[in-house]
Amino acid sequence: MKLEEFKSISPYPFIYHGNLNDGLKLMQNNSCTGCKRLDCIDESNYEDKNYYKCYKDLRTFKVSTNNGNSFFLNGLLFDEDSNPTLKKFKKNYFVDKTNIQVVIDLINNVEGVIESKILNTIEEHFSVFHDVKTTATTVTNCAENLINKNKGDTFEDKLQNSENELFDLYNSISLLTEHLGMIDILVNTNKVKYARKKPINVFQLFERFSRLLRNNTKKKNLTINWHDSGRVNDIQLYPAFQFLPLILIDNAIKYSSNDRSIEIGIYEHGDSVSVHVSSFGKFVDDSESEKIFEKYYRGENSQNNEGIGMGLWIAKTLCEAHDGSITYEKNGYGNYGQNVFKVHIPRLES
Structure with missing residues (x-):
């Protein structure tokens, strides 16, 4: 409320x-x-x-x-x-x-x-969002056809060789499609476990979304630094897990101070994988450190940013669906420092 x-x-x-x-x-x-x-x-x-x-x-x-x-x-x-x-x-x-x-x-x-009423409104208008998602997918396919005409051995090579306008268009439409996909989880939490698990490389997943959010980082003059990334083997995950890097990187950008860096570390521990996403900004108040993962909760720091308080709740839901966890930690003194979100996912084969 x-x-x-x-x-x-x-x-x-x-x-x-x-x-x-x-x-x-x-x-x-x-x-x-x-x-x-x-x-x-x-x-x-x-x-x-x-x-x-x-x-x-x-x-x-x-x-x-x-x-x-x-x-x-x-x-x-x-x-x-x-x-x-x-x-x-x-x-x-x-x-x-x-x-x-x-x-x-x-x-x-x-x-x-x-x-x-909020849920009923979302459900009533879900068909509209579905239509928008379908249209966005159509635009993405058109952009992919244009990109495939470029030189390169792989689609990624061809994308990198695209004109800046086409590159940005493809990333923006892909980002929109991913955001719309999260509405499925909002309407029906069971969608988190929709479809079978499949092998996913966590580093590649986070790297993809860091690229899709490139324009957002440019606006605030932010850089993304990687730590121990690329060493992680594929892990069995539900397809919906792809929303996790979108939420964490987007939040890191949104609440970071300008002209700073976002630190992303992905680590393998044998029987588990952990991800640390850190950005410099105003700390979350101690009284809110657990509440920020609750549905519809918007903390004091979020009052000047758009949103309805769903992102971190979805992130927590995704982690729990994989028997994992997500926590918030702060590193520094006073009101500003490193805000760190830590994800832990056990390596389960089923």
Whole structure:
């Protein structure tokens, strides 16, 4: 659930990403607006309960929505709170436990309706996307016919010998086709395991998408450096695995600072293969490091970038379909440094 949607539902004041917001019926409590500590947004205080009582004896209730966001209904008191020092607060801030639960249930129910509408909308318009994908495939075939007229022993040779305009056209259309292909997974997660596994060279797969995204790297003056790549043997993967490098490299470009490099390492460990994709930029906040892999979650760093919060969720789904994993790590100090995504895929033969 997004901030604006939450604002339209919550009757009580709340905190989101450290910012205090008024509710529909209640303004922020003066004791909260003047608070410098805001211990109430420390999620470790909610490990075994859904509320926290601060040093001012005010209660805050954590609301974790289905898409991974956390909101904190703050500055409230229970009707049963009888501490004499609390009499200074207006009666409006004294609430019944049942009313709090009703609001929390309402928020979760509304979010469920919102998610259902999003999926229904995608399904209703899926035929349109399918038509666009078919058209893009037709354009790709036309571009391939033109490329095949060039000199070269292989298609890759002929592509490299193409005019810049034709080279860029082919890469752009191929990239569009791949993006449209991810809609299949969004509509039906089972599509991740569609078709049989086949031997795929992970380095060649990542190298292909780094080439398709060449124009994106040019816009930000980024370079891609490879580490220990090319040594990896083919591994049995579902065809949908091809979306993983698209997501990781595209994200690395999108959230990288300009004039930097993207580091890609592909390593073989005998019984597994791992991929590390690293870029320099603003760190993901510690409170969001796990949430960024959740469906529809868009972290603070993503607010100025287009998207609906699906990429890393699809990446995680792809890894789990192969009994693997994906994790986020940061390397550096302060707010900026290397953002590293690590993928681990066991080498399974079936």
